[in-house]
Amino acid sequence: MTRPADLLITALAPAVWGSTYLVTTEFLPEGYPITLAVLRALPAGLLLLAITRRFPPRAWIGRVFLLGVLNFAAFWTLLFVAAQRLPGGVAATVISLQALLAIGMAWGWLGTPVRPVSVVAALAGVGGVGLLLLGPGAALDPLGLAAALGAAAAMAAGTVLSRKWRPPVSALSFTAWQLTAGGLALLPLAFFAEPKPPALDMVHLGGLLWLGLVGAAATYWIWFRGVERIEPAAVSMLGMMSPVTAVALGWIWLGQSMTPIQGVGAAVALGAVWVSQAAYQTPRRLASSEPPPPRSCRLTPRRWGVS
Template identity: 75%
Template sequence: MTRTTDILLTAIAPAIWGSTYFVTTEFLPEGYPITLAVLRALPAGLLLLAVTRCLPPRAWIGRVLLLGGLNFAVFWTLLFVAAYHLPGGVAATVTSVQALMVIGMARGWLGTPVRAKAVAAAIAGIFGVGLLLLGPGAAFDPVGFAAALAAAAAMAAGTVLSRKWQPPVPALTFTAWQLSAGGLILLPLSLMVEPPLPALDLVNIGGLVWLGLVGAAMTYWIWFRGVARIEPGAISMLGMMSPVTAVCLGWIWLGQSLSALQLLGAAIVLGSVWLGQRASRPRPLPRPAVRTRQRLVP
């Protein structure tokens, strides 16, 4: 596949993640964020393990636990903490700094050069997300701000380390390992801090199936496949597609209105994503000089 095809395919994942807030609020019971995260990650991971029939070797268990913890357990838990203390738009705007964090971490851990256009694209994307999501009810809470910032750092570190540590297995297997690890880490936490989940109806089950099979198993397989193929700075910008999808779903399904500033913000986000892909594109190697044989004229 070409790089453009890989980018378009990978962009499907964050676009679908934009439905998470809508599905959670409209189809799932309130007050069980960690339990619902377990039900999203662990069944999806175990299902993929059953399909791939491949467990991580002993030498990889520590790395898998760390990656599953960063990408799922820590990220999802802190994201819910941020959502409880901040309006959704503020939390999403703060976590969008993940793109800048990835650029810095990729420089330190992968030796990826920092390019001015990539930094400019990330800053423009953060500004666009702010226009898209921030409203008059925006408020600052130090606990929520710290949680959102830490969530962004966890996801950024998980993305860069997933690129650095590429096991000799297909992306589907790598996804199964990480989802299972994240779910197992979250399981005891959910049992300790949350009450038992009430009986689920068909609507609740449908929401969990969507979040598990589509929002976790399929999308993270696509995402980790992209992480292995696309430059870290470019793939981190694709994450900004998520708030655009969330706003579009609110407009289509919930009848929410869109202001001129929100439309401008969406345009800036899409433009920054495009610029981020071009800025992070590998530069072609210079062609070797062709030596011509000189003729000796007597």
């Protein structure tokens, strides 16, 4: 059974990711999202590599590179395209479909049974995020929608494959490998697609330190630790903590208004997260509550001469 402590610790990661919008808009220069993504991922990955001093074996390089692309390079790039071409509420709502996609991928790649209550919770979570973020002027750009769906698929696939391809190393080493691979994959794209960024001042450096050390190194270590211990479909639902945190920070830090409908949306999203976690713990709880077999049916090692 998943321990509540593991759920709470893992939920910290998407909750912190909800600060990305605030930090990016208030503390970092505009117009360099891919370059900033490189500066967020690559130094954090190299720092963790220096700490762990463990590199992926040759047989794992292809898998690590693919995971780094899915979890960082593809996800962050497609997220940027979606944010450019769609209102933020539409982009976040479509990307929240990643929880539903993860259920299907976990069934196909890991053989995880599909629980109807989990599907309902995922759909309810998407609806909650929509109530939280969508406004009356939401527009639907086809390319933006495709990018948002691609970002959702990349995040879901990265989460499920991180569970399927768990190497026999610590979660910290696994995080270091993926962050480094994702940063290296983004590096040529940033070099050719964006102009040279301006000189960074102390405010910019503070924002990058937050996104790199806390928003990447620490939180992705927490996230991949959770992927090891929690069902992928359940851990993906925790991603809905991110838009809830983003709206809460906008209300607290930026003085943005929060409507009653948004409050309902936040409650629905959080309720869906809770239901999804309960759904993946219920079977084991039921199994643990079954009465033990009669004494006459128990076999002890001594009785069969096994030491």
